[in-house]
Amino acid sequence: MSVELTSLPDLYAPISDRLSIVQDIVNKELTSRHPSVNELSRHLANYHGKMLRPALVLLSGQAAGGLTPTHEILAAVVEIVHVATLLHDDVLDEADMRRQHRTINAMRNNETAVLLGDFLISHAYHLCSSLDDLHAARAISATTNVVCEGEIIEVNNRQNDALTEDEYLEIIRAKTATLTATCCALGAHYACDDPVVESALREFGLCSGVAFQIVDDVLDIAGDESDTGKSIGRDIEEGSTTLPMIHAIRNADTSTADTLRAMIRGQKPVDIAFVQTTLDRTGSIDYALDVARGHVQSALEQLGRLPESPALQSLTTMVEFILRRQS
Amino acid sequence: MSVELTSLPDLYAPISDRLSIVQDIVNKELTSRHPSVNELSRHLANYHGKMLRPALVLLSGQAAGGLTPTHEILAAVVEIVHVATLLHDDVLDEADMRRQHRTINAMRNNETAVLLGDFLISHAYHLCSSLDDLHAARAISATTNVVCEGEIIEVNNRQNDALTEDEYLEIIRAKTATLTATCCALGAHYACDDPVVESALREFGLCSGVAFQIVDDVLDIAGDESDTGKSIGRDIEEGSTTLPMIHAIRNADTSTADTLRAMIRGQKPVDIAFVQTTLDRTGSIDYALDVARGHVQSALEQLGRLPESPALQSLTTMVEFILRRQS
Numbered sequence A, B: 001m002s003v004e005l006t007s008l009p010d011l012y013a014p015i016s017d018r019l020s021i022v023q024d025i026v027n028k029e030l031t032s033r034h035p036s037v038n039e040l041s042r043h044l045a046n047y048h049g050k051m052l053r054p055a056l057v058l059l060s061g062q063a064a065g066g067l068t069p070t071h072e073i074l075a076a077v078v079e080i081v082h083v084a085t086l087l088h089d090d091v092l093d094e095a096d097m098r099r100q101h102r103t104i105n106a107m108r109n110n111e112t113a114v115l116l117g118d119f120l121i122s123h124a125y126h127l128c129s130s131l132d133d134l135h136a137a138r139a140i141s142a143t144t145n146v147v148c149e150g151e152i153i154e155v156n157n158r159q160n161d162a163l164t165e166d167e168y169l170e171i172i173r174a175k176t177a178t179l180t181a182t183c184c185a186l187g188a189h190y191a192c193d194d195p196v197v198e199s200a201l202r203e204f205g206l207c208s209g210v211a212f213q214i215v216d217d218v219l220d221i222a223g224d225e226s227d228t229g230k231s232i233g234r235d236i237e238e239g240s241t242t243l244p245m246i247h248a249i250r251n252a253d254t255s256t257a258d259t260l261r262a263m264i265r266g267q268k269p270v271d272i273a274f275v276q277t278t279l280d281r282t283g284s285i286d287y288a289l290d291v292a293r294g295h296v297q298s299a300l301e302q303l304g305r306l307p308e309s310p311a312l313q314s315l316t317t318m319v320e321f322i323l324r325r326q327s
Helices: A005-011 A013-029 A035-042 A052-064 A069-092 A110-128 A135-156 A165-189 A195-222 A243-251 A254-264 A272-282 A284-303 A310-324 B005-011 B013-030 B035-042 B052-064 B069-092 B110-128 B135-156 B165-189 B195-222 B243-251 B254-264 B272-282 B284-303 B310-324
Strands: none
Touching (some): A013 A110, A013 A310, A035 B135, A052 A069, A052 A165, A052 A195, A069 A135, A069 A165, A110 A135, A110 B135, A135 B035, A165 A195, A165 A243, A195 A272, A195 A310, A243 A272, A243 A284, B005 B013, B005 B310, B013 B052, B013 B110, B035 B110, B052 B069, B052 B165, B052 B195, B069 B135, B135 B165, B195 B272, B243 B254, B243 B272, B243 B284, B254 B272, B272 B284
16 A cells, blocks of 8 residues: 555654564564675665555554554564565566665566565564464464465466456455455454454455555556656556456447457557557546545445544545555 | 385385375365466475475374374475475476476466465465464474575575585575474474473484485486486586585695686586586595485484384484485
8 A cells, every 4th residue: 555655654643653663673573694684684675665564553453442562563574474575576577676776686686586585474474473372373374375366366367358347356355455454453453352343444454455456556557657656557568457457348349449458468569548548438547446436435434433543543544545646 | 305215105104194184184275265276286296295394293293202183284384385495496496397297387487386385385374373382383484484594595605616515504404404303393392292302303303404405416416317307417507506516626626626616606517527527536425425424323313312113213214215315
């Protein structure tokens, strides 16, 4: 999830003291007695971004009753898991740049990026197993099971121009939203003993994650390169069929739909201007944003089940920001 | 670790009924509700090989006092961890074949092999966290921390023609022997409450793993391709400096040593006949096998601290076999 940077200090005000502890836990867990491993870990600073998943753990915990040292550890665990997935994603996508810095695979090689991702995921589980009970270890590993499955199914569906909206939603729930759901659920679990609150925050995290991924996919087609810092049309280039394209193929005339399908299958070069014009005509960007808006609405409804608090207000603002993302 | 196939039924006699349960646990853990994931998992049958790590858990447990259902689960966990490392190793080594079958990366692509490895490691931790206590989760994640670190350091030392014997031993302890040590230690831990037995079996696993890896590296240079099923000289090709080469560089005349160094640095083509003749003259294969023999001896001494049993006899035979490996 990405929100406008200027607003983060306000959003994070209820948890700002905790977030720096989380970063310390991450740094300590990844410190090795081997200088060459530490040198690699230092490059990961560019991968952390806005620490949104740790923020979800902490804000959910705060909103559900209050924070404990366990929350800080879990916030570190989910951040390490997230950075591990970024490292492997960059290898899979052959990405050279991430947040204006060279990726590990570009700076070193794919081997190092794969192994560093493995090192991180191992340390995430290691940190998680340092807790006093097994609940978090079970929740995190069950979550990564689903995330990995989602990524495998996504790769299996590359160049599948017949992907349905339901299949698309299932993939993004698995690869993106399951982790945000678990962040919020774990935050709640270790803050209170109320299954209603835990379930509301899990559902909040799930809906937010789905909305976030839809907007991410919209930006890949309709975003401004100078805002996103990424080239546009990468998903189509790699054969990923996302919601705007699914809608356009369903609603364009046969000849236009065939052209879009051929681009996804890699049989025609991606003409992003043609794609944008088509999606404009079929209203597919608006349609995708409407689906995202529906998920944001569902997320907000879940928050209605919790008492008012500054943390709850931050969660509300964060999810509303998803629809205003430009990058 | 690899031993002659004909002897496995005898070696495994004390645990044969358990090993099929272990395979069932592995299969069940990796079964997905997505047919495309199951189709991938089916290919993993070629990766399981001789199930030596599960056998180490079970034989150690048996030798230390007796088996419990926890041993079967842990045996499944270490096998899944091992197969995950093979999947990523094959990507790193760009290997096309494993045990006379095409690798997942060759059959599909690197992306799928990386993600399937991630899927497996996640399921290993998931299975581990299904146990009633945290000891195993902590031991397994601490072990994979070390394994990953060892692999990173190995990759960092590619084309390092100045690698010392101590550095080499530290790498193989980390990347190979830590897991075999943990297999044996966990087997003991869940069988008895005797730290002396647990420590003896951990040390047995560590020494056996080191000996195994040294012999593996010897076979890469001096093995018979028709026995090993792999082409000879791959380690030198990829710039890995192994014990026979370290010894030869130390003991050959300056000009010959320079040639060996240039091959490791990729500055001269690998001339395996020249390498073999040189290592024969410097006695470097014998030297490496002597170091392996010393570790086998240490492993056997550890077993001397346990009472006689059929399982102990199997462990003894397994470690003695290491020096007679041809593949």
